[in-house]
Amino acid sequence: MSFVAVLAWVAVLVVAPNMLLLFYSVLTNRSGRATTQLTLDNYVSVVTSDVTPLLLGRTLVTAVAAAALATVIAYPAALFALRNLGRHRTLAVLLMVVPLWISYLVRVYAWKIILGDSGVINSTLAAVGLTDEPLSFLLYSRFAVLITLTYVSIPFVFVTSYTALERIPPSLLEAAEDSGASPFRVVRHVIWPLSRQSAAIGFSLALLIAVGDYLTPSLVGGLRGTMYGSLVVSQFGIANNWPLGAALSVVLMVVVGALLLAVARLTRTEGHLE
Amino acid sequence: MSATQQRAAVVSLDDVTKGYPGTDTKAVDRVSLDIREGEFFSLLGPSGSGKTSTLRMIAGFEEPTQGRVLLDGLDVSGLPPYHRDVNTVFQNYALFPHMTIQRNVEFPMRMKGVPSREAGARSTEALESVEMAEYGGRLPHQLSGGQRQRVALARALVGRPRVLLLDEPLGALDLRLRQQMQLVLKRLQREVGISFVYVTHDQGEALSMSDRIAVMNKGRVEQLGSPAEIYHRPSTRFVASFIGRSNLLPCAVEALGDSSLAHCGDGITVMLPAGTPAGQALLSVRYESVALTEGGASGGFPVTVDEVVFLGDAVEIIGRTGATVLVARTGGQRGLRVQRGDSVEFAIHPTGAVILRD
Numbered sequence: 001m002s003f004v005a006v007l008a009w010v011a012v013l014v015v016a017p018n019m020l021l022l023f024y025s026v027l028t029n030r031s032g033r034a035t036t037q038l039t040l041d042n043y044v045s046v047v048t049s050d051v052t053p054l055l056l057g058r059t060l061v062t063a064v065a066a067a068a069l070a071t072v073i074a075y076p077a078a079l080f081a082l083r084n085l086g087r088h089r090t091l092a093v094l095l096m097v098v099p100l101w102i103s104y105l106v107r108v109y110a111w112k113i114i115l116g117d118s119g120v121i122n123s124t125l126a127a128v129g130l131t132d133e134p135l136s137f138l139l140y141s142r143f144a145v146l147i148t149l150t151y152v153s154i155p156f157v158f159v160t161s162y163t164a165l166e167r168i169p170p171s172l173l174e175a176a177e178d179s180g181a182s183p184f185r186v187v188r189h190v191i192w193p194l195s196r197q198s199a200a201i202g203f204s205l206a207l208l209i210a211v212g213d214y215l216t217p218s219l220v221g222g223l224r225g226t227m228y229g230s231l232v233v234s235q236f237g238i239a240n241n242w243p244l245g246a247a248l249s250v251v252l253m254v255v256v257g258a259l260l261l262a263v264a265r266l267t268r269t270e271g272h273l274e
Numbered sequence: 275m276s277a278t279q280q281r282a283a284v285v286s287l288d289d290v291t292k293g294y295p296g297t298d299t300k301a302v303d304r305v306s307l308d309i310r311e312g313e314f315f316s317l318l319g320p321s322g323s324g325k326t327s328t329l330r331m332i333a334g335f336e337e338p339t340q341g342r343v344l345l346d347g348l349d350v351s352g353l354p355p356y357h358r359d360v361n362t363v364f365q366n367y368a369l370f371p372h373m374t375i376q377r378n379v380e381f382p383m384r385m386k387g388v389p390s391r392e393a394g395a396r397s398t399e400a401l402e403s404v405e406m407a408e409y410g411g412r413l414p415h416q417l418s419g420g421q422r423q424r425v426a427l428a429r430a431l432v433g434r435p436r437v438l439l440l441d442e443p444l445g446a447l448d449l450r451l452r453q454q455m456q457l458v459l460k461r462l463q464r465e466v467g468i469s470f471v472y473v474t475h476d477q478g479e480a481l482s483m484s485d486r487i488a489v490m491n492k493g494r495v496e497q498l499g500s501p502a503e504i505y506h507r508p509s510t511r512f513v514a515s516f517i518g519r520s521n522l523l524p525c526a527v528e529a530l531g532d533s534s535l536a537h538c539g540d541g542i543t544v545m546l547p548a549g550t551p552a553g554q555a556l557l558s559v560r561y562e563s564v565a566l567t568e569g570g571a572s573g574g575f576p577v578t579v580d581e582v583v584f585l586g587d588a589v590e591i592i593g594r595t596g597a598t599v600l601v602a603r604t605g606g607q608r609g610l611r612v613q614r615g616d617s618v619e620f621a622i623h624p625t626g627a628v629i630l631r632d
Contacts, residue, residue, distance in 0.1 A: 174335055175368035177355040180385035193372045271371040271413040
């Protein structure tokens, strides 16, 4: 029974929408209406476009960079919280996760306030006398998109890393130290191999959030910060060209899928904890 | 150093105390002892007696709040575990689940920077010594508990530490495997000649394997000695009741010139060596030192049999005289003929009676 329920769930909520997307991507757009004349033209125009491949590349670089930055920050933070904060670590986890309770829009908007011309950073710099005029590259740039996406990603990597690190029995770390491993080598040879799969899941979540995001680019990215997601949205919206939008989505899904597969492969670890 | 200590001390605990924040009771309370070169030394005690804390301070996982730990005469206070020439076998084996058996055993040598060819050869040798060489390519979760324990031993011994610490290593194994592993451990210890410090709550393990035993209770060492000393000459009430089975009798000791006599009430008297301090004392008599005697034997006293317990290789007879209840353990056929309610005669073997300091 439960197996059937799961199958039905997967069919309705996972398979069907994606099939629909795939189906739309081979339809022909006639002045804002998708007609059932099957074609691969949408894909051809995605690939041959001047802008799209460039935008895809830029988006992937930004998203991977944001996810990687988030991992570089959140993984050591999780390790630190677990090993050094003692009984305060639950509080640390809570503080890391609290931003998730706040609306995504608000969190992105907060960065606008921080990075803006009269924002926290620029006014502080001006008050101290370090700058004469605001640093304009802070907001409405790829830099702003990167910072914001990194910030948004950190809780996801933190939580997945933390739960994995928590599962490693302390006796394994003691056994490594006992065998002559310095704290750094304990991390390198025992802790990281036993938790990198989970860190990779956090990284993948962050990547997925970043790669499809159109809100952040539109709020803090400006023209130079435009991302692939914005393009997809505009096809489904203003341009009213659903088949092209679907083709753009399918291309992104395939590329990101391949990327995630590679990440999973690279972080695979033999053996498992009891 | 005393005359009995011919061999040098590898580990010395000097007035070591371990307390934890938020509690007044000390896990380890002013323990001083020496563990000698090549010795099989056991820390025996119930849970919470401080034996594991003591071991962890030798390993470097915990620091004493007071006192010093010396390895080869050098104070190792503040020295982290990875700088101590000591290895531990953990109760739950603690094998690295993501490394093959071979890699697990090579790990300590990789950390020491031993060239990989030599590391490989030595770990194979170590695995051979525990008869696990053919499992080198497997992962820990593919092995049974007993096999994992052997691998843990190989990993701890491969770097030839000065001291091997074992924290209840057989605790998770079933009885037969445990007995088998006891032999493996004893043989290994003899072969490699490394000092073993063995933590256990199992008196049988401690008595059968150790050269010396420190019996611990409430953070203190109650008695330190060879298994035979600990067993036959317990010095405290705790040791007498924790190891083996003893009758404890309050007695009045009287000096009689070339010997002493203990009066234990209800007509029970026991001869003791000369020089035993006179006065009130607690006498410990092992069950097997109470003999079932024929009528009229010297020192014998009549008892009524309350219960007869058949144990296979022996029989325990619980006898009563007045307010005193005594247990005699006998391996002979005679014990089998005794029945509840019989009147028999017990005698206490003088060499099996010990005055306890309380």
